[in-house]
Amino acid sequence: MSLPRTYLRPLRYAVQLAFLLLTLFIGHQFYQFVKHFEAAGNPFVQRPPSVDAFLPIGGLMAFKYFLLTGIVDPVHPSGFILFVSILGVSLAMKKGFCGWICPVGTLSQYVWTAGEKVLGRNFRIAGFTDSALRSLKYVLLGLFVLAIGVMPMWSMAMFFIGDYYKTVDVRMMKFFTEMTGTTMWVLIALAGLSILYKNFWCRYLCPYGALLGLLSRFSPVKVRRNEENCIHCHACTAHCPTMIDVEKKDVVKSAECFGCMTCVSRCPSKGALELTVGSGKKSRAVKPWLFPVVLIVLFYLIIGIGMTTDNWHSKVPYEDYQALIPAVQKDYMKH
Numbered sequence: 248m249s250l251p252r253t254y255l256r257p258l259r260y261a262v263q264l265a266f267l268l269l270t271l272f273i274g275h276q277f278y279q280f281v282k283h284f285e286a287a288g289n290p291f292v293q294r295p296p297s298v299d300a301f302l303p304i305g306g307l308m309a310f311k312y313f314l315l316t317g318i319v320d321p322v323h324p325s326g327f328i329l330f331v332s333i334l335g336v337s338l339a340m341k342k343g344f345c346g347w348i349c350p351v352g353t354l355s356q357y358v359w360t361a362g363e364k365v366l367g368r369n370f371r372i373a374g375f376t377d378s379a380l381r382s383l384k385y386v387l388l389g390l391f392v393l394a395i396g397v398m399p400m401w402s403m404a405m406f407f408i409g410d411y412y413k414t415v416d417v418r419m420m421k422f423f424t425e426m427t428g429t430t431m432w433v434l435i436a437l438a439g440l441s442i443l444y445k446n447f448w449c450r451y452l453c454p455y456g457a458l459l460g461l462l463s464r465f466s467p468v469k470v471r472r473n474e475e476n477c478i479h480c481h482a483c484t485a486h487c488p489t490m491i492d493v494e495k496k497d498v499v500k501s502a503e504c505f506g507c508m509t510c511v512s513r514c515p516s517k518g519a520l521e522l523t524v525g526s527g528k529k530s531r532a533v534k535p536w537l538f539p540v541v542l543i544v545l546f547y548l549i550i551g552i553g554m555t556t557d558n559w560h561s562k563v564p565y566e567d568y569q570a571l572i573p574a575v576q577k578d579y580m581k582h
């Protein structure tokens with residue numbers, strides 16, 4: 248029997264697609280912004296601040312800088328705001344950013360779904376190997392946190408005012424638009440592994456996801472299973488994209504859960520699987536559609552605070568871009 252909750256999957260696919268298209272639009276706008284400075288005759292296009300979402304390491308540095316000085320990095324302020332927004336939504340709404348908003352997660356999902364359709368199944372790394380591989384993303388996260396943690400403040404301040412940092416977004420774009428042979432082969436290998444294994448990048452390698460997973464443990468929002476109503480049909484476990492054995496849990500506490508609501512939408516037994524807020528006996532079931540609504544509202548609320556406090560658009564003047572972007576282009580032509 249199909250329950251009305253099946254709407255959750257198309258809803259999620261639509262939200263994911265909308266954010267993916269938004270990312271492509273932002274990427275295209277940024278590409279045009281860069282082209283304006285690289286060759287005469289290209290019209291000026293405003294730099295889209297959201298492009299700083301692709302600078303999570305800069306966001307982490309700016310976060311430390313803000314905590315210790317109270318100053319928001321003026322070069323990529325939106326990077327800091329987006330970093331805080333993504334951390335904030337993870338504290339409140341689990342790894343909902345990964346499951347509903349992140350374009351890399353969406354692409355990863357498209358790739359493993361295609362793999363499943365073509366090969367008839369996805370493969371699974373189990374047991375110790377899976378645990379060992381999953382720890383890789385925490386190791387990477389630890390290395391980044393350590394490197395930024397020990398970085399002296401004066402060194403960070405110098406980095407923030409340096410020319411390299413002003414064009415780090417341009418360099419990031421060129422990493423993809425003018426990729427080296429090595430980068431291309433690494434991406435092909437990752438795509439190949441993602442065809443075979445569900446969410447290979449997210450599950451094993453993404454340090455950002457590792458950080459969000461750790462924060463998500465504090466989220467008051469959880470998927471809970473009610474043994475009395477469960478008919479043990481196995482649908483939740485079979486369809487969970489992060490391979491959590493939901494059928495055997497009373498409460499899904501895993502740092503891998505990205506709140507996609509697939510399990511809730513697949514459950515055929517009323518009252519067996521609920522989205523809940525609060526802990527223990529004080530928890531209460533809420534409508535699962537509230538998950539993406541609160542997630543997106545909170546995400547944009549924090550961005551809105553950044554905008555209204557003038558911490559969104561970069562303070563780098565036009566003349567600096569005019570001098571620096573062609574120099575980056577020359578650097579890349581030498582490669």
Ligand code: SF4
Nearest residue numbers: 487504505507508510
């Ligand atoms: S447990 Fe449910 S909400 Fe969490 S990732 Fe698995 S299917 Fe999605």
Ligand code: SF4
Nearest residue numbers: 477478480481483514
């Ligand atoms: S999908 Fe629902 S009924 Fe089936 S095993 Fe999971 S919780 Fe139980």
